[in-house]
Amino acid sequence: MGLTSKEQQFYVENGYLLKKGLVSSTDIARIQEEVQDIHNRMAEQPADGIGISWEVYDSEDHPPRIKQLMHSELVSPTLNRLLRSDEVLDILEVMMGENIALYHSKLLPKAGGDGTAIPWHQDYAYWKNDNNKPVMINCQLAINEANLENGCIQFVPGSHNWGLQEHERKHQTFGVFLPGHYQEREDAVAVEMEPGDGVFFNALIIHGSAPNNSANDRLMNTFAYNVTGNGETQSREVLRGKPLDV
Numbered sequence: 643m644g645l646t647s648k649e650q651q652f653y654v655e656n657g658y659l660l661k662k663g664l665v666s667s668t669d670i671a672r673i674q675e676e677v678q679d680i681h682n683r684m685a686e687q688p689a690d691g692i693g694i695s696w697e698v699y700d701s702e703d704h705p706p707r708i709k710q711l712m713h714s715e716l717v718s719p720t721l722n723r724l725l726r727s728d729e730v731l732d733i734l735e736v737m738m739g740e741n742i743a744l745y746h747s748k749l750l751p752k753a754g755g756d757g758t759a760i761p762w763h764q765d766y767a768y769w770k771n772d773n774n775k776p777v778m779i780n781c782q783l784a785i786n787e788a789n790l791e792n793g794c795i796q797f798v799p800g801s802h803n804w805g806l807q808e809h810e811r812k813h814q815t816f817g818v819f820l821p822g823h824y825q826e827r828e829d830a831v832a833v834e835m836e837p838g839d840g841v842f843f844n845a846l847i848i849h850g851s852a853p854n855n856s857a858n859d860r861l862m863n864t865f866a867y868n869v870t871g872n873g874e875t876q877s878r879e880v881l882r883g884k885p886l887d888v
């Protein structure tokens with residue numbers, strides 16, 4: 643698929659880019675099946691090698707709900723295939739060059755009715771170390787419809803050019819965030835997506851999302867990529883270009 647020069651320009655200027663129909667409806671149906679009833683299944687028996695952050699609710703009787711499932715490629719063979727597919731990597735290659743490593747893949751199944759907000763943040767606030775640069779790129783894939791009601795992702799266009807901002811830190815998932823945690827921002831743009839759409843975004847763009855006020859889960863998966871050898875120790879594997887320089 644690659645990118646047109648207009649799309650490339652949009653990405654450079656705004657820090658994100660929506661690609662409609664990135665993934666086929668057949669693959670989306672496969673993923674939906676592979677992650678069906680994911681909250682209850684993982685509460686009963688978590689898959690080997692994954693890391694789950696659970697939503698925290700006041701009531702102990704509340705059924706368990708996943709906030710974030712890290713290493714989602716281990717629960718979904720289709721996600722595992724797609725994260726290394728040409729349709730995704732060809733776009734990334736235009737954006738970040740030919741040396742591409744998988745940083746991680748995570749499922750964000752914001753639960754219907756009580757999936758909580760994701761506070762405003764820049765991903766590089768989590769990822770910065772002494773010898774890496776903010777060249778990582780995410781691709782968030784819509785597994786079902788994402789809209790304002792169910793808490794679709796929102797970006798502050800152009801904020802990837804503002805440098806790394808001061809974040810607050812709390813001990814919780816998405817516990818690194820900009821002052822104010824999450825509240826509506828007038829300078830933010832909501833990216834509504836249909837199943838199979840993907841949005842690529844820069845490691846420095848400010849993003850966040852509202853709670854899920856609909857009845858159904860908002861199923862999204864973020865693939866995060868790094869340039870191979872960019873001060874990393876945590877990349878899962880090299881997907882394209884030169885081998886990992888450790």
Ligand SMILES: O=C(O)CCC(=O)C(=O)O
Binds near residue numbers: 851862864
């Ligand atoms: O899913 C969302 O709404 C935000 C996800 C996010 O912050 C991320 O993947 O870095």
